[in-house]
Amino acid sequence: MPKMFQSISPLDDTVLFDGPESTPANISQAITTARQSAILWHNTPLSQRIQIARNYAKHLSDHRDEIRELITSEVGKLPWDADAEVGAAIGKIDLTVNALEQRRSKTVIESGNLARIVRYHPLGVALVLGPFNFPLHLPGGQIVPALLSGNTIVFKPSDQATAVGKWMIDAWRQAGLPDGVMQMIQGGVEVAVNAIDSPLINAVFLTGSRAAGRAIHRQLAGRPDVLLALELGGNNPVVVSDSIPSKAVADLVTFSAFVSAGQRCSCARRALFIENSDCETHIDAVVQQTRSLVVGLPGDETVPQVGPLISTLAATQLRKTYDTLLAHGCRVVVPWQVNPRRENLVHPAIVDATKCTDTQLAAIGDLEWFGPLLVIQRVADFDSAVSAAANTSYGLAASLLGGTSNMFETFVNSVGAGVVNWNRPTTGAAGSLPFGGLGDSGNHRPAGYHAIDFCSDPVASLQSPTETESFATLAPWDVVK
Structure with a gap:
């Protein structure tokens, strides 16, 4: 009997998906089907592939309320946040069409009787492993460029967002995508491991944690033919200088740290305050605004600013990180607090690492967490702030608040x-x-607009118009390489 699993709403424990985990036979069949559809899809005219993608965008627009409500129900996003995700998923279509044209379209350079041509061929079958925090937009950010580039897809949504994943698959099919081009498999880690092992997979695209990325990297050891694109987490710093109002600091720092209940890979985990005449005022403003944030559930009479974590387990893991930070010498500023209504409704917390040792600060910079928890630290000057911000093995996102353009240029070049x-x-x-990201935040395969780059292979050609073209007429640097 196949293993059963459920996707449960973090709002009220409603079961939103209930079904069997994909078996090895199911996985093999899905990958085989995608492989068999690869030539047909590659030979489908680009204009037709683009039209199907635009049909999908229209389907999202026409059913915006439906998918927004499903995202809110399944992963707990506040309605405005879920709606913004749907908007980003819609916008991804035209952005990808533009990226394809600008970055991966056929290039021809003619010189006399010689043409130098670059074509882009699809990879084949791409395995896309989606996250729960942006269950529509982030997998779509890899699926859309992969499809437009002519690849077929095997998609495994997060087991905590399988209902959204199934909705997305159905939407693509209603948009006209042939059945074999995108297959869905479902379940937990074992399903992903089984799929990665398939010799028919040509690429693996993951959005997830550092631990997951490293595990897949190890699993693919010795298989250089499989392209691996990793979009991983971060321990992101925000540096606060002078020449910026305290209200703006409070808004920017708390939004960076606590939007989506801190469940974005780009959320700020550390805030570094340069000691100057504004420093304590800035810190007080952040602390006071954090304490005033409304924590609640979608539909509450008082509209919440911070919603729930994805699960009780996520709250438990975040509490362990909070305790670890205290064990590393941090001092409590805004204490850990859980709303009595639900165990996964966690209030934003702040701890102070100013008096931690260098060893303790290095350990803090190596942590990865996912939730509304912020470490603050006072630093002596801008150079110290940049050094402290870069004191992490991660390298996804960073922000400078205040300062000058010269300071920002230094920050960009040094923060990593x-x-x-x-x-x-x-x-x-x-x-x-x-x-x-850099470091432990990725593997040099940036997504976003540049996701189109890792969805195809460049093929270079030198072409002469006739077979009798004399070799002597060709410049030797064109042919002797």
């Missing part, structure tokens, strides 16, 4: 992150830009 903002939240990312 893939998304670096000025006077904006760490969570600020534009769909027209790359999105990816």
Whole structure:
């Protein structure tokens, strides 16, 4: 008998998906079907692939309320946050069409009787492993460019967001995507492991934790033919300088740290305050705003600003991180608190690492957590702030608040992150830009606008118009390589 699993709402424990976990036979069949459909899909005219993608965007627009409510129900996002995710998923279509045209379209350079041509061929079958926190947009951010590039897809949504995953698969089919082009498998880690082992997989795209990324990297050891694109987590710093109002600091730091209940990989985990005449005022403003944030559930009479974590287990794991931070020498500023209504309704917490030792600070920089928990630290000057911000094995996002343009240029070049903002939240990312991290936050395969780059292989050709073209007429650097 296949193993059964459920996706349970973090709002009220309603079962939103109840079904069997994909068996090895199911997984093999899904991958085989995707492989058999690869040539047909690759040979489908690009204009037709684009039209299907635009049909999908229209389906999202036409059913925006339905999918927004499902996202809220299954992963606990507040309605505005879920709606923004749907908007991003819709916008991803035109952005990807533009990216394909600008970055991966056929290029021809002619010189006399010689043409130099670059074509882009699809990888084949791409396995997409989706996260729970953006269950529609983030897997779509890999699926859309992969499909437009001519790949077929095997999609495993998070086992905590399988209902949204199934909805998305159905939406693509209603948009006209041929049945064999995108297959869904479902379940937990064992399902992903089984699929990765398939010799028919040509690429693996993961959005997830550092631990998951490392495990897949190890599993694919010795298989350089499989392209691996990792979008992983971060221990993201925000540095607060001078020349910025305290209200703006409070807004930007708390939004960076606590939006989506801290369940974004780009959320700020550390806030570093440069000691100056504004430092304590800035810290007080952040602390007071954190204490005033309304924590609750969608539909509450008082509209909440911070919603629930994905599960009670997630809350338990976050509490362990909080206790670990205290064990590393942090001092409590805003204490751990759970709303009595639900165990996964966690209030934002702040701890102070100012008096921690260098060893303790290094350990804090190596932690990864997912929830409304912020570490603050006072630092002597800007150079110390940049050094402290870069004191992590991760390198996803970072922000500088205040300061000068010269300071920001230094920050961009020294902080070691893939998304670096000025006077904006760490969570600020534009769909027209790359999105990816350095260090333990990725593997040099940025997503966002640049996701199109890892969805195809460039093929170079030198072409002469006739077979009798004299070799002597060709410049030797064109042929002798």
